[in-house]
Amino acid sequence: MQIQYIYSMKILSPQQLKAVETQTIKIQDVDLINLMERAATAVLNWLKNHMDVSKNHFTIICGVGNNGGDGLALARLLASENSHVKVYLQKNNNYSLDNLTNQKRLKDAKIPIEFYDSETKFEFQPFSIIIDAIFGYGLNRPIEQEWISIINQINQAENAVVSIDVPSGLFCDQLNSPEDAVVQSEVTLTFQTPKLALFLPENEKYVPQFEILDISLDWASMESQNADFHYFSMDQIPQFHKGRTVFSHKYEFGNVVTIGGSYGKIGAILLTTKSVLRSGAGLVTAYVPKCGCQIIQTSFPEAMVMTDFSEDKIIAFPSVDGFDTIAIGPGIGTDEKTALAFAQFLEENDLTNKKMIIDADGINLLAKNPELVNKLPEKTILTPHNKELERLVGNWNDSFEKIKKTKEFVQKNNLIVVSKGAYTQTYLPNAQIYFNSTGNPGMATAGSGDVLTGIIAGHLGKGFTAEEAALFGVFLHGFCGDEAAAQIGQESLIASDILNFIPTGMKKLFG
Numbered sequence: 310m311q312i313q314y315i316y317s318m319k320i321l322s323p324q325q326l327k328a329v330e331t332q333t334i335k336i337q338d339v340d341l342i343n344l345m346e347r348a349a350t351a352v353l354n355w356l357k358n359h360m361d362v363s364k365n366h367f368t369i370i371c372g373v374g375n376n377g378g379d380g381l382a383l384a385r386l387l388a389s390e391n392s393h394v395k396v397y398l399q400k401n402n403n404y405s406l407d408n409l410t411n412q413k414r415l416k417d418a419k420i421p422i423e424f425y426d427s428e429t430k431f432e433f434q435p436f437s438i439i440i441d442a443i444f445g446y447g448l449n450r451p452i453e454q455e456w457i458s459i460i461n462q463i464n465q466a467e468n469a470v471v472s473i474d475v476p477s478g479l480f481c482d483q484l485n486s487p488e489d490a491v492v493q494s495e496v497t498l499t500f501q502t503p504k505l506a507l508f509l510p511e512n513e514k515y516v517p518q519f520e521i522l523d524i525s526l527d528w529a530s531m532e533s534q535n536a537d538f539h540y541f542s543m544d545q546i547p548q549f550h551k552g553r554t555v556f557s558h559k560y561e562f563g564n565v566v567t568i569g570g571s572y573g574k575i576g577a578i579l580l581t582t583k584s585v586l587r588s589g590a591g592l593v594t595a596y597v598p599k600c601g602c603q604i605i606q607t608s609f610p611e612a613m614v615m616t617d618f619s620e621d622k623i624i625a626f627p628s629v630d631g632f633d634t635i636a637i638g639p640g641i642g643t644d645e646k647t648a649l650a651f652a653q654f655l656e657e658n659d660l661t662n663k664k665m666i667i668d669a670d671g672i673n674l675l676a677k678n679p680e681l682v683n684k685l686p687e688k689t690i691l692t693p694h695n696k697e698l699e700r701l702v703g704n705w706n707d708s709f710e711k712i713k714k715t716k717e718f719v720q721k722n723n724l725i726v727v728s729k730g731a732y733t734q735t736y737l738p739n740a741q742i743y744f745n746s747t748g749n750p751g752m753a754t755a756g757s758g759d760v761l762t763g764i765i766a767g768h769l770g771k772g773f774t775a776e777e778a779a780l781f782g783v784f785l786h787g788f789c790g791d792e793a794a795a796q797i798g799q800e801s802l803i804a805s806d807i808l809n810f811i812p813t814g815m816k817k818l819f820g
C-alpha cells in the first residue's frame with residue numbers, strides 16, 4: 310500500500326493561490342465575483358453553524374482588495390438573515406474590481422457603508438462580533454504606520470474577532486517582525502487550503518485556531534502546484550484502512566520488539582508496548598531490564614518479555630533476527646553502559662531490512678554519538694520533541710530555520726523525523742513536510758510520546774511503509790487524544806487515556 314500523495318492537501322503560497330483562482334475561473338467558466346460569493350457564503354454558513362446570526366450584531370471592517378470584497382459580500386448576506394450589520398470600508402480610490410461590484414450590491418440593497426481612514430475612531434458595540442476583512446493573502450508589505458491604529462483598535466476592543474482568510478497584517482509564508490501590526494482574532498476562517506503561517510508557533514497569538522472553508526476551487530489545479538508543505542487531515546484517512554480477512558493470522562501483522570525501560574521508567578516502555586498491539590500489530594515483545602519483567606507480564610499479559618541480564622538498565626541489546634519492526638527508546642535512560650550497548654547494536658547488526666523507530670532517550674543516545682545516524686536503516690523514524698531535535702540538528706532562531714535544518718538532516722540521512730508539538734510536523738526524506746490536523750493541548754503530558762511510538766511501531770509491523778506509519782500514526786494519536794479529551798476533558802488527560810481510546814478512535818475512523 311503506497312500513499313497516494315495526490316490526496317494530500319497542499320499548502321499553497323499566495324502566488325499559487327492566485328494561479329489556482331485564475332485556472333478555476335477558466336475551468337469552471339465562472340467569474341471572480343462568483344468565487345467571492347462562494348467565499349462569503351462559506352463564511353455565512355460557518356457563522357450560522359456557530360451562532361444564531363439573526364440575533365447577532367456584526368461589525369465588518371473591509372479593506373480595498375478582494376478580502377474586503379469578501380467582507381462586503383458577507384455584509385449583504387448577513388443583512389438578508391436579519392443580522393444587525395455595520396460595514397466599514399477603507400476610504401480609497403484603488404478598490405479591486407469585485408470590491409467595487411460588492412459596494413454597488415450593498416448600495417442597491419440599501420445597506421449603508423461607512424468609510425474609515427487612518428484617523429477614524431471606531432465605536433464598537435460591546436456585543437458586536439468584529440469581522441476582519443482588511444487584508445487577506447494579498448498583503449505584500451507590513452501594515453504601514455498610518456493604519457496601525459486601525460489594527461490596534463481591533464486588538465484592544467473586547468469584542469470577539471473573526472478573521473476572513475488570514476488575520477489582517479499576517480504574511481502567509483514568511484514571518485512578521487514582532488513590531489508589525491497584525492489582527493489577533495479568535496478564529497480564522499481560511500479558504501480552501503490552510504496557509505503556512507497558520508501553523509507556526511510564532512503566530513499563535515494571531516491564530517489560536519483556524520478552520521478551512523471549502524470554496525470548490527479546482528482540485529486538479531491545486532494538485533498541479535509544487536508544494537513542499539502539506540496538511541494531513543481526515544480526507545486522507547480512508548486509504549489507510551488495512552482490514553483483516555477471515556483467514557488472517559497474527560503473523561501477517563508483524564512481529565515487533567520494543568526495547569527500553571530502566572529502573573523507575575518501566576511505565577514508558579509498557580505504554581509503548583501496549584500501544585503496539587492496540588494499533589493492530591500481530592505480536593509484540595518487550596525487551597527490558599530484569600526489574601521490568603514482572604511489571605509488564607502482570608499489567609500486560611498479551612506481550613512477551615525478554616530481559617537484559619542487568620537488573621535496572623539495558624546494557625546488552627537483544628538479537629533482533631526474528632523481528633521485522635524495532636522500537637527503541639522509551640524509558641531507556643542515557644547511562645554510559647546503555648549508550649555503549651546501543652552503539653554496538655547499531656554498528657554490529659545488519660538492520661538493512663528492518664523497520665525502526667527511535668524515541669525519547671533513544672534519540673538522546675543518538676545525539677551523543679552523531680555518527681551512529683549513518684548506521685540506521687533507511688527511513689528510520691525519529692520522534693523528537695523540540696529539545697531532542699535541537700540535539701540532532703542544532704539550535705534554531707525561528708520556525709523557518711528549524712524547517713530548513715530538519716529538512717537537510719532528513720534528506721542527508723534518508724530518515725523520517727516526526728517533530729512533536731502543536732500541528733506535529735512530519736519530515737519525509739523526499740523533502741515533503743506534513744502538518745498534522747489532530748490533537749489538543751491536553752496531550753502534552755507524561756507518556757504521550759511513548760504511546761505515539763507504539764502506535765507508529767504497530768503500524769510499521771502491520772505492513773505500512775515508514776511514510777504511511779509516521780503520517781497516519783501521528784494522525785491517529787491526535788485523533789484518539791481528541792476522543793479522550795471529548796469524554797474526560799483536556800486538563801486531567803493522561804497518556805493511558807490516549808491508549809485506551811485507540812479502539813474507539815480506530816472504530817470511528819474505519820467502522
Ligand SMILES: NC(=O)C1=CN([C@@H]2O[C@H](COP(=O)(O)OP(=O)(O)OC[C@H]3O[C@@H](n4cnc5c(N)ncnc54)[C@H](OP(=O)(O)O)[C@@H]3O)[C@@H](O)[C@H]2O)[C@@H](O)CC1
Nearest residue numbers: 330344345374375376444445446447448449450451452474
Ligand atoms: N482563491 C481564493 O482563495 C479566493 C480568495 N478570495 C479573497 O481574496 C483575497 C485576496 O485578495 P487580494 O489579492 O485582492 O488581496 P487583499 O489581501 O485583499 O489585499 C490586497 C490589497 O491590499 C493592498 N496592500 C497590500 N499590502 C498592503 C499594505 N501593507 N498596506 C496597504 N495596502 C496593502 C494591495 O494594494 P497595493 O498597494 O499593493 O497595490 C491591494 O489593494 C483572499 O485573501 C480572500 O479573502 C475570494 O474573494 C475569492 C477566492
Ligand SMILES: [K+]
Nearest residue numbers: 441444475477
Ligand atoms: K483578513
